Amino acid sequence: MSQTFRHPDILKIAQREGKVTVEGLAEHFGVTLQTIRRDLTELAEANKLERVHGGAILPSGTTNIEYDERRNLNQTAKLAMARAxxxxxxxxxxxxxxxxTSTEAVARELLHHRDLMVVTNNMNIANILVDNTDCQIIVTGGALRRSDGGLVGNITIDTIRQFKFDIAVIGCSAMDEDGDLLDFDIQEVGVSQTIIAQSRKCFLVADHSKFSRTAPARIASMRALSTVFTDLPLPRELAERCATWGTQIVLVD
Amino acid sequence: MSQTFRHPDILKIAQREGKVTVEGLAEHFGVTLQTIRRDLTELAEANKLERVHGGAILPSGTTNIEYDERRNLNQTAKLAMARAxxxxxxxxxxxxxxxxTSTEAVARELLHHRDLMVVTNNMNIANILVDNTDCQIIVTGGALRRSDGGLVGNITIDTIRQFKFDIAVIGCSAMDEDGDLLDFDIQEVGVSQTIIAQSRKCFLVADHSKFSRTAPARIASMRALSTVFTDLPLPRELAERCATWGTQIVLVD
DNA sequence: TCGATTTCGAGCAAAAGCGAACGTAAACGA
DNA sequence: TCGTTTACGTTCGCTTTTGCTCGAAATCGA
Incomplete structure (x- = not known):
């Protein structure tokens, strides 16, 4: 990773002006456009700047691109699962x-339910359900994770322990053939486990992409779930296990 | 996904004005109408704006009219106090x-501070500071109050008790001549008291309109404050008391 | 309700910007 | 001293953006 003496200067200018142009910087430093482009590419790769045609701007921050993409992924299936x-x-x-993102879709489908008490550790969900005035919203505390608006950490778990839910709606990163729910994020696992422990019924919303994926942390067995909402049939072995455990499978589309 | 210099600017203008026109933007940026139309189409596709004939407006929904009015009230004074x-x-x-609303203004002025840990019971503040990636955000739990995005209740207080802050920034509904801070909302009083108890320094941000108003619930004495940020001199008697207590007054504008 | 006017979006060509590949020169280390 | 590394400049196709034109759609006024 190369570091030229220009990089700090470019960042400083960007902070002051809000944006930088390739041409302007080239003139400022007395180098060619190509060199500036290389600088900007490196700074963009380090997430210090966001590249645009003709220059660069400060990182938008406002929304997480990766998350937005994830939200748009398989949208029709998510909608159908959420509705079910x-x-x-x-x-x-x-x-x-x-x-x-799947639970957010469920939140959108709950906009016309009446007299709900919704507890969430997801800022996006709180923002969505603000529009349903017939619904009490309680936000768990926690450290805000910018990537997805999630609240995580011990504070979150402590808050959840103070409740007993009729229904919990959770997602997961992956499901393995043994019937275990898996997640990429260790922090989130602790939260999910607490949620399951504090709920009478637990719904899982997960599309078929989770079947063929794997993740390092184990949340729980699917035995702990009441119902799974998904868009394609489960692998046969897994379906049989769920039948034994009394875990219902709801297939949409 | 394409990006141009104009997109962030357009969003900023839209947030300030509430709406943007194709013609106005074309003139502002010195480009043709078609180009602006393309920009607006892209921003609308990304759900950043809502397209209307002749321009674009902020996405509908989430806005609370009464609260928006309060936010716009005495805006210049709020900005100056927040900056100080x-x-x-x-x-x-x-x-x-x-x-x-005053503390939200402070949050906006903290967008370029580095390495902060911000704890808040205000969803709006969390949403504002998401853009400062150099700042850890912790949200207290609590029941979401739709009128102002506040989180209140026992959960909130319990969470706050787990911290000790270098600085707390609070507002109030009114200040009386005896030097007491007052509030309309009993629930909020408990939260404010806890905040004061858990902080090394406490800043009050309150414009002059609070001098001539009264409210039913008592938060604390101004003796508990380190500094008051306001826009007009305090009534003489109150100023003298503050001097005795060592409560600093910072006058802006 | 029906025209007149404005606004919109698609298609196309010109211009601006882009990255890759290659060459040069200075800095570096043994 | 020589080979290596690193930074920078140049050239050249390729992509993206932009402005223009034109028919369609929306809005407005009567």
Whole structure:
């Protein structure tokens, strides 16, 4: 990783002006456009700047691109799963909605439910359900994770322990053939486990892409779930296990 | 996904004005109408704006009219007070920011502070400071109040008790002549008291309109404050008391 | 309701900007 | 001293952006 003496200067100018142009910087430093382009490419790779045609701007921050993409992934399936899941959430009950794009889709489908008490550790969900005035929203505390608006950490777990939910809606990063729910993020696992422990029923919303993926941390067995909402049939072995455990599978589309 | 210099600027203008016109932007940037149309289309596709004939507006929904009005009230004074307050918050410290439009203004002035740890019970502040990637954000739990994005209740207080802040920034509904801080909302009073108890220094941000108003619930004496940021001199008697207590008054504008 | 006017979006060509490949020169280390 | 590394400049296709034109759609006024 090369560090030229220009990089700090470029960042300083960007902070002051809000943006920098390739041409302007080339003149300022007395080098060619190509050299500046190389600088900007490196700074963009280090997430210090965001590259645009003709120059660069400060990182937008406002939204996380990766997360936005994830939200748009497989959108129709997510919508259908969310609708099916929301249909099984009766009005007037207490619900926990966990971090994740699938659970956010469920939140959108709950916009017209009445008399809910929704607890969530997901800032996006709180923002979505603000529009449903017939629903009490409780936000768990925690450290805000910029990548997805999630609240995580001990504070989160402590808050969740103070409740008992009728229904919890969770997502996961992957499901393995033994029927274990897996996640990429250790921090999130602790939260998910606490959620399951504090709920009478637990719904999993996860599309088929989770079947063929794996992740390092184990949340729980699917035995702990009441219902799984998904968009393609589970692998046969897994489906049989779920049948034994009494875990219902709801297939949409 | 394409990006241009104009996108962040357009969003900023839209946030300030509430709307943008194709023609106005074309003139502002010195490009043709078609180019602006393309920009607006892209921003609308990314859900940053909502397209209308002749221009674009902010995405509908989440706005609370009454609260928006309150936010716009006495805007210049708020900005100046916020700037003065932020100037007294050193980088690298831990700060609590309470509910209120004035504290939100302070949050906006903290967007370029580095290495802060910000704890807040105000969803709006969390949303604002997401853009400062050099700042850890911790959200207290609590029941979400739709009117102002505040988190209140026992959960909030319990979370706050787990911290000790270098600086707390609070607002209030009124200040009476005896030097007491008052609030309309009983729930919020408990939170404010806890905040004061858990902080080494406490800053109050309150414009002159609070002098001539009254409210039913007592938060604390101004003796508990380190500094008051305001826009007009305090009534003489109150100023004298503050001098005795060692409560500094910072007058802006 | 029906035209007149404005605004919109698609298609196309010109211009601006881009990255890759290659060459040169200075700095560096043994 | 020589080979290696690193930074920078130059050239050249390729991509993206932009402005223009034109028919369609939306809005406005009567």
């Amino acid at each position: 899941c929301a249909a099984q959430i009766p009005e007037g009950c207490s619900v926990f909605l966990n971090i994740g | 307050c932020a100037a007294q918050i050193p980088e690298g410290c831990s700060v609590f920011l309470n509910i209120g």
